[in-house]
Amino acid sequence: MARNVGSADKTVRVLTGAVAGLLSLGVLGSVVALPAILAPVFGIASLILLVTGITGFCGLYSVLGVDTCSVDTR
Template sequence: MKVNEGKTDRLIRFVLGAVLLALYLANVLTGTWGTVALVVSIVLLATAATGFCGLYALLGINTCPIKKQEQQS
């Protein structure tokens, strides 16, 4: 797995994941919406931690500036 997320992308994913997880744990989101929020928050936090997004890989997206510079050399 190559890193394909930049700093800003990872920070946004972390913040959104943490907010969704907090809403789930505070019982603000319950039922089906709570389950969806929990799954999405886990995915966002995992991709933020690893720096790799499978969907980005499938679509050929790379927001990591370090990798872009290495490819140009």
């Protein structure tokens, strides 16, 4: 798997994933006043964003032909 996520994209993904994870935990703990159904939605989104941000590979990007990585790693 060639990297297709650039450094700025990685930073945004990791930060957004962390916020989504905290929101998920907040909903589960009844700290955030949102419907309970959103807890797993935020949790799954958080995991996807964190994994793609840390690994530098996004499957959707590869299907769409998007590459935000500035260095050619192929």
